[in-house]
Amino acid sequence: MNAAPVPGSGSRSLRAVTFDFWDTLMQQVPALQLRAAAVAKHLGIEEVAVAGAIEDAFVLQTETWRSGREFGLKGLVQHLSRQFQVSSPAGLRSVIAAPHLLAASRPAPHAAETLAELRAAGLRLGIVSDTGFSPGSTLRQLLAEHCLLDHFQPSALAFSDEVGVPKPAAKIFQVALTGLDTRPEETAHIGDLRCTDVAGARALGMITVRYRGCHDDLAGAEADMVVDDLSELPSLLLPAVRGN
Known part of the structure; x- marks a missing residue:
């Protein structure tokens, strides 16, 4: 102290x-793998591709945060929606925001x-x-x-x-x-x-x-x-x- x-x-x-x-x-606690697995299952795509996209979004999040602007969940959903041509961003948002991903x-x-x-x-x-x-x-x-x-x-x-x-x-x-x-x-x-x-x-x-x-x-x-x-x-x- x-x-x-x-x-x-x-x-x-x-x-x-x-x-x-x-x-x-x-x-x-790190939630990347759990989040990537949940999104991959929801979208029916490879987990490794989702994990890479989330890592890219984290870089954008950090840059945006340092500039005093909010990126957050909205930015992540937009990033993944563009990357994987998601037709229902609301469903993707619910998957990413699920409380069980933070259970640890x-x-x-x-x-x-x-x-x-x-x-x-x-x-x-x-x-x-x-x-x-x-x-x-x-x-x-x-x-x-x-x-x-x-x-x-x-x-x-x-x-x-x-x-x-x-x-x-x-x-x-x-x-x-x-x-x-x-x-x-x-x-x-x-x-x-x-x-x-x-x-x-x-x-x-x-x-x-x-x-x-x-x-x-x-x-x-x-x-x-x-x-x-x-x-x-x-x-x-x-x-x-x-x-x-």
């Missing part, structure tokens, strides 16, 4: 916390206990997350399967495929803040990436916390606080709730 007291905690109260999804709340994903260590403790202290919780090839609707189901969804304000779940832009755009953070009915300076954001989670939240004036328990991102400006385990969050954040 590399942490200091919540910035400004002596003069302002913390009211809410937002979380990134992948490699923060949930540990990301598990919550980050101590996620459930930490969320429960933060909620019990009166904090409102939201999510600000880029979705990649799995849409927000699928990620909600994944949270529900692991009994995490009810910890969050339903109106404060900001997924990039639904908002239309990825982090670090201000809009995706503002959607969650509006749902939480809090100001940026009253809200902490927890995430693993410096260039999106830290940069985006900081630009709005939010408190930033980088979680490196699943992925230690080294490129970019550091967060206000760094934690190795989500269980460290209550001791860092709750004094700013109780002390004001």
Whole structure:
């Protein structure tokens, strides 16, 4: 842990916390082969061809994401539809978005206990997350399967495929803040990436916390606080709730 007291905690109260999804709340696991197998079966073509097309789409996804635009599931469906002359993109979308493709994903260590403790202290919780090839609707189901969804304000779940832009755009953070009915300076954001989670939240004036328990991102400006385990969050954040 590399942490200091919540910035400004002596003069302002913390009211809410937002979380990134992948490699923060949930540990990301590779889904390429499962996704390729499902699409290949649906389209009746060779799995190796589908896997190659998905890998190409991932390169496009990364380039688009780095430019601040959303690619996501919609982009993948369009890419595969062009590649394989798909006549029913809606059916293909359903296959790719199927929750069972993410069945191997598990919550980050101590996620459930930490969320429960933060909620019990009166904090409102939201999510600000880029979705990649799995849409927000699928990620909600994944949270529900692991009994995490009810910890969050339903109106404060900001997924990039639904908002239309990825982090670090201000809009995706503002959607969650509006749902939480809090100001940026009253809200902490927890995430693993410096260039999106830290940069985006900081630009709005939010408190930033980088979680490196699943992925230690080294490129970019550091967060206000760094934690190795989500269980460290209550001791860092709750004094700013109780002390004001």
